[in-house]
Amino acid sequence: MTTLPTGLRERKKARTRAAIREHAMRLFDEQGYxxxxxxxxxxxxxxxxxxFFRYFPTKEDVVLADDYDPLVIEAVRAQPADLPPIEAIRSALRDVFRKVSPQEWERERARQRVYLxxxxxxxxxxxxxxxxxxLVAGVVAERAGLPxxxxxxxxxxxxVIGAALAALPDGIASMLDPMDLKRLDRALELLGDGLPLGPGRG
Known part of the structure; x- marks a missing residue:
């Protein structure tokens, strides 16, 4: 993953979780979901x-659980306090996904191919x-000192979620490569700018 657990127990759990998902994706590919x-x-x-059930409540969760969501939320939480919410989310997404290796992108593509x-x-x-x-509302409110x-x-x-759904061909679960991240970033930029319309805005 992008951020490795620090303790021995946490690393072991992360390896087990990754192994379950890796074997599941292989079996889904070989014989169908x-x-x-x-x-x-x-x-x-x-x-x-x-x-298995300690790591994933159902077979569906092997595919649907997004391991990047908590990383993005933590990255939003870590942004400078004076950064506006949309900019904090854009910066957090860049911080998390620029560290994703080609191998991690391929694993994510495999997960999303099953989902789609x-x-x-x-x-x-x-x-x-x-x-x-x-999730997003919680961290935005937290940063602003609100309930x-x-x-x-x-x-x-x-x-924010609506912008992602509109920007990506199959919604937020179809982010298959860095180009999709650029589309998402552009959508959030437009949102932060008040959604101006016209040539060259998209």
């Missing part, structure tokens, strides 16, 4: 099914958009 069971994934990763190909995963992901609003449910922070967070 629907035909792959949790037991098969656990066997391939050399763990018990109960261990399975209708039930795409349907469940709609709830994740609402969860993303909660977590502040109305203005939630509206701003909704605008």
């Amino acid at each position: 629907a035909a792959t069971t949790v037991d098969q994934i656990a066997e391939a990763a050399d763990i018990s099914p109960s261990t 190909a399975v209708p039930e995963l795409r349907a469940r992901a709609m709830q994740q958009y609402a969860d993303s609003v909660d 977590p449910d502040d109305f203005g922070a939630r509206v701003l967070a909704g605008a």
Whole structure:
């Protein structure tokens, strides 16, 4: 991952989580998402099914869980206090994703290819958009010294997620390469500028 856990226990847990996901993606590719069971994934990763469920509540979560979300939120939290919210989010995204290696990008593409190909995963992901609003609203409100449910922070967070949905071909779960990051950054720049319209604005 972009940021490595520091303790031995945390590193071991991170390796186990990565192994589960790696074997799951391989099996999904070889035999299809629907035909792959949790037991098969656990066997391939050399763990018990109960261990699998300690890392991922369901098979769907192997695909839908986005390991970058907490990194982005922490990066937003670490931005200078006087930076406006949209600029803080743009800077945090750059800080996190510029460290992603080519190998990590390929693993992320594999995860997203499964997500985009399975209708039930795409349907469940709609709830994740609402969860993303909660995450962004929480950190925006925190930086401004406001309650977590502040109305203005939630509206701003909704605008950020909406900008991402509009900028990327298949929504925020389809960020497959650095070019998509540039599109997202441009969308947030437009949002921060008050969404001016006209030639050369997009």
